[in-house]
Amino acid sequence: MIYPEEIPTVETLNFNESQKISEIIEGRNKPLLIKEAVAHWPIVKASREGKLSDYLAQFDCGRALVVFRAKAETGGRIFYNDSMDGFNFQRASGTLTSTLRALEAGEFADDYCYVGSTPVDHYLPGLRDQNDLGLDATGQLVSLWFGNRTRIAAHFDLPENLACVVSGRRRFTLFPPDQVANLYPGPLDFNPAGQTISMVDFYNPDFAKFPRYREALRSALVAEMEPGDVLYLPSMWWHQVEGLEDINVLINYWWRSTPTWSGLPQDALIHALLSIGGLPDEQRQAWGQLFQHFVVNRGQAKAHIPARCRGILADLDRNTSANVRNLLIDKLQKIT
Template sequence: MNYPDFIPAVEIRDDVTQTGLPDAIADRTTPLLMKGAVAHWPVVQAAKAGRLGDYLAPFDQGRPLVVFRAEVETRGRIFYNDAMDGFNFERTTGRLLPTLQELERRATGGDHCYVGSRPVDHHLPGLRAHNDLELPDCQPLVSLWFGNRSLIPAHFDLPNNLACVVAGRRRFTLFPPEQVANLYPGPLDFTPAGQVVSLVDFHAPDFERFPRYREALEAAQVAEMAPGDLLYLPSMWWHQVEGLDELNLLVNYWWRSTPAWTGLPQDALMHALLAIGGLPQAQRQAWGQLFDHFVVKREQAAAQIPPERRGPLADLDRDAAARLKKLLIDKLQRM
């Protein structure tokens, strides 16, 4: 049996409406595929009718964007080159509508074209007036992703994610956060598109080099998506994303569970590597226990301390966060 046939499907529902979406994903920690949840969007209907470019033309501002282009031999996998001192694609400058029209006209084959994470309101202002999700108490970042056949290696994102397929078919291969070691992440500071990616080629895994990937596969789920489908992807879940047709377009909604003033967890990770990464293994393990106690199990750690003495263990407000940031800056400047 070939990949991904042996991987079980994510949970699927076909009864989720716009008004029922918030309840469907509230407090959810596993993926959910909602079939046809955005099929009523006019842009989805236009794509199904072969008029995607015509529909988007009145909204397009002609603003430049970065286009990744990769040779046929890459199979559309946006990745490193063989020496891992560069990448297997070129970054070029293009514009949204001409790039889409090129893909609409193109016959099967040719090089691979991929555009990722472009703000909808910047490139297509007004589009969301009739093609949008209602997410109460949330100010999401809404982005476009499009191209022809492509494969974005498995990575994770901090925000929660709602991915809406507008045109073409998509496949998400998903892994829970605890599979990180079994996915063999690559460099933190040298990445194809900003996020650390798995070094495993899921379509041709090298089990001698990546033996623990077999364990990851036991936890994998797959979401096969058609135009109009909506996928909820919780924060920190690893996901490989494949565009399966000659024209694919996806709109996604990202939002964080905490305010922006709390800072980015990945910055704390880099600081931990600076301050703890060079310690002997026994000391790193001891600090791991402290992180587990004070950060992962923060509520438990704070429970025995009087509320007025909890300090950073208390729920932070903007002012408390600002004081803590100043303390950290002062300490870093003395290094």
């Protein structure tokens, strides 16, 4: 069994109020734990005074949300069932305030409760007027996450991420993007919350079944977070998230480094599986080299081509991107 204390701690910075979060993380490509960065938020203060649900109730517009409920025997691990034809939790409906008050009252003492990405502006309008990072990034998605002592399997996200603990404690176990094969990702299109997850149980790793996971652990970092702490997660870093208290609440900020009109990279992955996945091994390897050249090493691939002749290797704007997208749509519609 591998315990978190054997894993190196992520780089940590004590927050200085003269600094801006956006300036601290600018240009970074590795995680950073920023201690006490949002300790001044009223929501954090309300949590410390035992008044969290009362504080949030004044913003709650009463919309129903989805609550994951898992039985005690799952150990809080939100995952597949044994046959992998479903999941080890049930979906229920509730409101934000009622679910949080049920947690405070100990109504989930014998099982596990998890509420995932809940858009703050939609469910708690006005909350960010008093509790906000004030980022310069455009297209931000700000979400609330809460529950008790649950474990969310390692996964990655496309957007960059700032995770702010406002109540309880959280543990993030982090893996760099190059560890994807060593984390044994599960299905792309069938998973608990829309994103492929590692099939390895962090607290009971089966090294006979997942031998390369030992290599992933050599690259792992851990961040132990308390109320007021903020963790910066660069795009594509894998992270397992654990709630360490009976009530854990987190607000996170997601934003992309590319405009939305450029499309989603995972769509390209799915298309590649459709068009390349069935080819013989030698041909797949050859296409892999082409992707490495034209996509991964894009700057090198176009450097020797006159700028006026680069076509879709050139930097795309909204209009040329739309033309490329329409071309793809036309080609996909011709597939029979």
